[in-house]
Amino acid sequence: MERTIKLALIPGDGIGPEVVAEAVKVLDAVAPGAGVEFEKTHFSLGAARFLETGDVLTDDDLAAIAAHDVILLGAVGGVPGDPRLKNANIERGLLLKLRFSLDHYVNLRPTVIYPGVPSPLAEHGDVDFVVVREGTEGPYVGNGGAIRTGTPHEIANEVSINTAYGVERVVRDAFARASARRNKLTLVHKTNVLTFAGGLWKRVVDEVGATFPEVAVDYLHVDAATIFLVTDPARFDVIVTDNLFGDILTDLAGAISGGIGLAASGNINPDGAFPSMFEPVHGSAPDIAGQQKADPTAAILSAALLLDHLALTDAADRVRTAVVADIASRDGRPARTTAEIGDAVVAALGA
Amino acid sequence: MERTIKLALIPGDGIGPEVVAEAVKVLDAVAPGAGVEFEKTHFSLGAARFLETGDVLTDDDLAAIAAHDVILLGAVGGVPGDPRLKNANIERGLLLKLRFSLDHYVNLRPTVIYPGVPSPLAEHGDVDFVVVREGTEGPYVGNGGAIRTGTPHEIANEVSINTAYGVERVVRDAFARASARRNKLTLVHKTNVLTFAGGLWKRVVDEVGATFPEVAVDYLHVDAATIFLVTDPARFDVIVTDNLFGDILTDLAGAISGGIGLAASGNINPDGAFPSMFEPVHGSAPDIAGQQKADPTAAILSAALLLDHLALTDAADRVRTAVVADIASRDGRPARTTAEIGDAVVAALGA
Ligand SMILES: CC(C)[C@H](C(=O)O)[C@@H](O)C(=O)O
Numbered sequence: 232m233e234r235t236i237k238l239a240l241i242p243g244d245g246i247g248p249e250v251v252a253e254a255v256k257v258l259d260a261v262a263p264g265a266g267v268e269f270e271k272t273h274f275s276l277g278a279a280r281f282l283e284t285g286d287v288l289t290d291d292d293l294a295a296i297a298a299h300d301v302i303l304l305g306a307v308g309g310v311p312g313d314p315r316l317k318n319a320n321i322e323r324g325l326l327l328k329l330r331f332s333l334d335h336y337v338n339l340r341p342t343v344i345y346p347g348v349p350s351p352l353a354e355h356g357d358v359d360f361v362v363v364r365e366g367t368e369g370p371y372v373g374n375g376g377a378i379r380t381g382t383p384h385e386i387a388n389e390v391s392i393n394t395a396y397g398v399e400r401v402v403r404d405a406f407a408r409a410s411a412r413r414n415k416l417t418l419v420h421k422t423n424v425l426t427f428a429g430g431l432w433k434r435v436v437d438e439v440g441a442t443f444p445e446v447a448v449d450y451l452h453v454d455a456a457t458i459f460l461v462t463d464p465a466r467f468d469v470i471v472t473d474n475l476f477g478d479i480l481t482d483l484a485g486a487i488s489g490g491i492g493l494a495a496s497g498n499i500n501p502d503g504a505f506p507s508m509f510e511p512v513h514g515s516a517p518d519i520a521g522q523q524k525a526d527p528t529a530a531i532l533s534a535a536l537l538l539d540h541l542a543l544t545d546a547a548d549r550v551r552t553a554v555v556a557d558i559a560s561r562d563g564r565p566a567r568t569t570a571e572i573g574d575a576v577v578a579a580l581g582a
Numbered sequence: 583m584e585r586t587i588k589l590a591l592i593p594g595d596g597i598g599p600e601v602v603a604e605a606v607k608v609l610d611a612v613a614p615g616a617g618v619e620f621e622k623t624h625f626s627l628g629a630a631r632f633l634e635t636g637d638v639l640t641d642d643d644l645a646a647i648a649a650h651d652v653i654l655l656g657a658v659g660g661v662p663g664d665p666r667l668k669n670a671n672i673e674r675g676l677l678l679k680l681r682f683s684l685d686h687y688v689n690l691r692p693t694v695i696y697p698g699v700p701s702p703l704a705e706h707g708d709v710d711f712v713v714v715r716e717g718t719e720g721p722y723v724g725n726g727g728a729i730r731t732g733t734p735h736e737i738a739n740e741v742s743i744n745t746a747y748g749v750e751r752v753v754r755d756a757f758a759r760a761s762a763r764r765n766k767l768t769l770v771h772k773t774n775v776l777t778f779a780g781g782l783w784k785r786v787v788d789e790v791g792a793t794f795p796e797v798a799v800d801y802l803h804v805d806a807a808t809i810f811l812v813t814d815p816a817r818f819d820v821i822v823t824d825n826l827f828g829d830i831l832t833d834l835a836g837a838i839s840g841g842i843g844l845a846a847s848g849n850i851n852p853d854g855a856f857p858s859m860f861e862p863v864h865g866s867a868p869d870i871a872g873q874q875k876a877d878p879t880a881a882i883l884s885a886a887l888l889l890d891h892l893a894l895t896d897a898a899d900r901v902r903t904a905v906v907a908d909i910a911s912r913d914g915r916p917a918r919t920t921a922e923i924g925d926a927v928v929a930a931l932g933a
């Protein structure tokens with residue numbers, strides 16, 4: 232008896248559809264062995280849809296997506312500077328709306344420097360850490376405003392909102408992950424400047440940490456954290472941080488670990504009240520769209536996180552092993568198309 | 583006839599006094615040739631002073647400092663975790679209070695990868711850019727608060743305040759610098775998420791940019807900017823950004839360019855209404871304090887920025903040339919003491 236998994240696909244714009252196609256190939260290839268079947272629904276969302284219909288994400292779209300078990304997203308965003316998109320803000324209206332509406336409070340972003348991957352860092356040890364980025368609060372809440380807009384007297388404010396409720400649940404998740412990994416957790420914030428928000432984060436980490444005595448806790452200001460990511464990335468195991476700092480640190484983490492083309496992420500609702508959503512960290516790269524030039528590895532690794540989330544751990548590990556083998560085989564070989572890389576990963580899955 | 587410059591010295595904590603001593607040596611060495619004399623006042627401020635008197639920065643301190651032409655600061659901050667400093671927040675009460683009270687709206691942070699300096703980046707071109715970080719607004723204003731503190735219902739907010747007045751004056755300064763350099767300005771923000779603050783920054787850059795037609799303008803989200811700092815730092819000339827993003831980007835810039843031990847900064851009030859303040863980007867490093875282990879180069883390069891600010895350009899260039907020569911001579915030689923490095927730079931100043 233196969234378990235049917237309702238999978239919502241949001242390929243999106245630019246290279247999104249190309250990389251999602253490869254991730255789906257891989258999911259379908261491991262499904263039988265895992266005793267599951269993916270029942271897919273395609274959602275046409277993003278800049279292209281907006282240009283056609285004027286809608287970014289309707290309540291009906293949202294309800295339909297929410298009725299699925301899990302979501303795989305490619306990338307959204309049109310050509311930068313396209314005047315027709317000036318007032319659209321696809322990122323806020325689609326990506327952030329999904330994350331907030333589906334209560335994706337754990338934004339999970341692993342960084343591994345894989346053997347054979349050229350990293351821009353001259354030297355580094357074994358790099359394998361995961362950033363647990365809060366996904367529903369902080370400066371991302373959209374709680375800002377402006378007065379006297381467009382005049383020399385304009386004032387524009389942005390409010391970062393942080394709640395004990397919101398911080399506690401993500402910090403607890405991060406400690407649980409650290410406990411299942413190498414027992415090290417680093418809080419990253421800017422407590423010396425953002426004293427109110429920082430004070431809350433620090434207190435919650437202290438309190439939750441008391442219930443995980445096996446986990447060593449460390450603290451870094453966000454500015455210092457960027458230094459250590461470059462000079463000593465091997466020191467990190469689990470990093471827990473707020474929505475904005477997590478955004479910045481994970482792009483940097485992608486850059487030091489051999490490129491944003493390998494960086495996977497999950498937008499997770501651990502309670503299971505809403506479907507979780509998996510997506511490569513990279514954007515839609517309209518300049519290379521439709522040319523089979525994009526590397527689907529980040530999307531495929533995001534599919535592995537999706538399998539993890541469904542507790543299909545063996546299947547997830549099979550995918551990761553195949554990806555690592557594929558990456559290790561790249562050195563000195565000519566560039567492949569998006570589909571060729573997907574096919575190679577499927578082939579590397581073995582029997 | 584020599585011009586007398588009233589110089590306020592705030593050596594501070596940890597390695598601060600050691601590195602300031604070397605920067606002062608260098609200033610005194612170039613002073614005669616520049617036709618100036620430095621009349622110095624020492625201010626004992628920082629964690630040590632707080633532990634002695636309970637004061638961080640009194641109104642009298644502030645008034646006395648403000649009566650000087652220019653300020654050189656080492657580093658402030660006690661031993662991390664010292665329980666006696668728990669409620670002090672030396673950073674907010676001293677460093678940020680000085681920057682805000684003295685209206686240091688241009689926080690200037692140059693990055694150069696000097697010949698002979700080992701950078702953790704495997705490959706890089708000619709790296710020479712300057713970050714113009716806004717210094718008096720944004721999330722640094724201290725406009726936050728919390729309710730139900732210490733309970734599971736705590737809410738902690740931080741408000742980022744951005745004004746057309748404040749953004750316009752720093753953007754104008756950045757354009758003027760770009761125009762005197764390589765005619766390229768990159769605005770870094772997060773306009774897709776912080777739409778109100780981001781909208782203001784973008785509008786002001788467009789408007790001021792229209793009066794600098796020779797300067798090419800570029801925009802990057804802060805997350806993408808961290809990627810380019812690692813993968814292509816040579817692309818930057820002048821970066822203009824807000825207080826928090828500037829804090830993060832400049833520590834990262836220090837890391838990629840061979841270490842925070844070389845990173846200089848100026849907290850500048852271009853209007854001249856208040857004295858400007860120059861300081862190394864690094865902290866007080868209490869773990870190596872008093873051991874003559876600290877590299878005074880960042881403090882010495884900060885002194886060069888101080889000379890620039892006083893329009894003593896020839897003297898500033900002499901200092902930079904001497905520093906570059908000293909750095910180039912380091913490769914393979916044994917480590918020197920803080921004072922030895924200062925003496926070597928003075929010797930390299932030549933006749
Ligand atoms: C597109 C943007 C809103 C988004 C974010 O800032 O979270 C992206 O940068 C990411 O990290 O997924």
Ligand SMILES: CC(C)[C@H](C(=O)O)[C@@H](O)C(=O)O
Pocket residue numbers: 423424454673674677678829863
């Ligand atoms: C010490 C701290 C308040 C300060 C800042 O955040 O501005 C420091 O990191 C800096 O960059 O000068």
